[in-house]
Amino acid sequence: MVSATRIWTPVDFDADGKQCEWLRLPFSSDLSAYGFVPIPVVCIKNGEGPTALLIAGNHGDEYEGQVALGKLARQTEVHEVQGRLIILPALNFPAVEAGRRVSPLDGGNLNRMFPGDAAGSPTQMIAHYVSDVLLPMADLVIDLHSGGRSLHYLPCALVRPGKTDAETAELIDLINAFGAPITSISDGSGGGGATTLSSVAHKLGVAILTTELGGGATLSREGQRLAEQGLARVLRHYGLLPRTVPVAGSRTRLMKVDGVDAFTYATHKGIFEPAAELGEMVAPGQLAGVIHPIDWPLRPAEPIHFRQSGMVACRRAPSLTLPGDCLFKLMVDAGADSPFRVHRAAATHS
Structure with missing residues (x-):
């Protein structure tokens, strides 16, 4: 080797x-x-x-x-x-x-x-x-x-x-x-x-x-x-x-990023119409967007919902999606027990 x-x-x-x-x-x-x-x-x-x-x-x-x-x-x-x-x-x-x-x-x-x-x-x-x-x-x-x-x-x-x-x-x-x-x-x-x-x-x-x-x-x-x-x-x-x-x-x-529920994924193939913008605060169950079918026009669009609250950190750019494509990632504020918060607070008070 x-x-x-x-x-x-x-x-x-x-x-x-x-x-x-x-x-x-x-x-x-x-x-x-x-x-x-x-x-x-x-x-x-x-x-x-x-x-x-x-x-x-x-x-x-x-x-x-x-x-x-x-x-x-x-x-x-x-x-x-x-x-x-x-x-x-x-x-x-x-x-x-x-x-x-x-x-x-x-x-x-x-x-x-x-x-x-x-x-x-x-x-x-x-x-x-x-x-x-x-x-x-x-x-x-x-x-x-x-x-x-x-x-x-x-x-x-x-x-x-x-x-x-x-x-x-x-x-x-x-x-x-x-x-x-x-x-x-x-x-x-x-x-x-x-x-x-x-x-x-x-x-x-x-x-x-x-x-x-x-x-x-x-x-x-x-x-x-x-x-x-x-x-x-x-x-x-x-x-x-x-x-x-x-x-x-x-x-x-x-x-x-607070675990896997911070990520929202496509479940169907189609055209993704987002319902949230970068930097927007969202809540669990809120509509993230819909996926419009491309193979059967009379099939209803598939709604996609957020699984947790947080700020939209990123959003998919291409509109055409496949199952498994990441549509959104959310961020939340780091907790008071985060080592970064603890250390920054200590530095501030020293």
């Missing part, structure tokens, strides 16, 4: 200066026997200081982060940095190039393949390189996501509680610096949470913040502003861009 990464790069991550190159992912195809997949990477280093690993394009159809990191890479000069920025605006480059959530090379959903496999499929190899090579360099990670083709999202940040009080306190520092209007707290137990980039960083004790910035495979102006301004605030706070004067952020509202 091969354990060392097969991905390589001319970038010297220990050298001062601004470097722009590719991670080279070996990939042999019919028309390129000895080829590689190019994954853009920028490293900006100036002296001693923390390392920030900044990622977008984990899913290829999520654009706010890709644009924000591209702008940051172009606009940041070496003399402005104290420490090291490692910027990957298009981590799953095959998916980015195709405008898809998953890679066209192997159907891989990168954010469900961590910690990856050095000898696996192309997407598994990318996950392994991030887990095995990049994360051990990092003091903090920001992984910028949106809803992609299938979802519209309220702009928000997402974090997991730390394994220790000190880690949780550091994460509170990070979310306060980023300044999203809402921060969703999750233990990662739902869905594919055990195989995400966040899960690996969490195990390594590296502070990581993820975002949802928009969706529908479009570019949200609000989400774009949050990405750019939140990055500026974090990099100033950690001393990486000490001369930056960022726009002040929001005092973030701490929320969570």
Whole structure:
């Protein structure tokens, strides 16, 4: 079993200066026997200081982060940095190039393949390189996501509680610096949470913040502003861009997804007509929408109802649905016993 990464790069991550190159992912195809997949990477280093690993394009159809990191890479000069920025605006480059959530090379959903496999499929190899090579360099990670083709999202940040009080306190520092209007707290137990980039960083004790910035495979102006301004605030706070004067952020509202009933799913094939908007507060039994049949016009539309109360965090973007498609996800306020609330209260009164 091969354990060392097969991905390589001319970038010297220990050298001062601004470097722009590719991670080279070996990939042999019919028309390129000895080829590689190019994954853009920028490293900006100036002296001693923390390392920030900044990622977008984990899913290829999520654009706010890709644009924000591209702008940051172009606009940041070496003399402005104290420490090291490692910027990957298009981590799953095959998916980015195709405008898809998953890679066209192997159907891989990168954010469900961590910690990856050095000898696996192309997407598994990318996950392994991030887990095995990049994360051990990092003091903090920001992984910028949106809803992609299938979802519209309220702009928000997402974090997991730390394994220790000190880690949780550091994460509170990070979310306060980023300044999203809402921060969703999750233990990662739902869905594919055990195989995400966040899960690996969490195990390594590296502070990581993820975002949802928009969706529908479009570019949200609000989400774009949050990405750019939140990055500026974090990099100033950690001393990486000490001369930056960022726009002040929001005092973030701490929320969570409260179990499986927070999700509303389609039960029939048809055209979904939603009855609730992003950010709306809803109640159990309230109409979430109806699914109109497409195969028999006289069949009544199928009503769908919410199973719990909460705020609409995301809503399905495509109108055509199949059984099992997620239509809505709800969030509720984090309880007083949340470690984030307890630690923030302690910091306020100290």
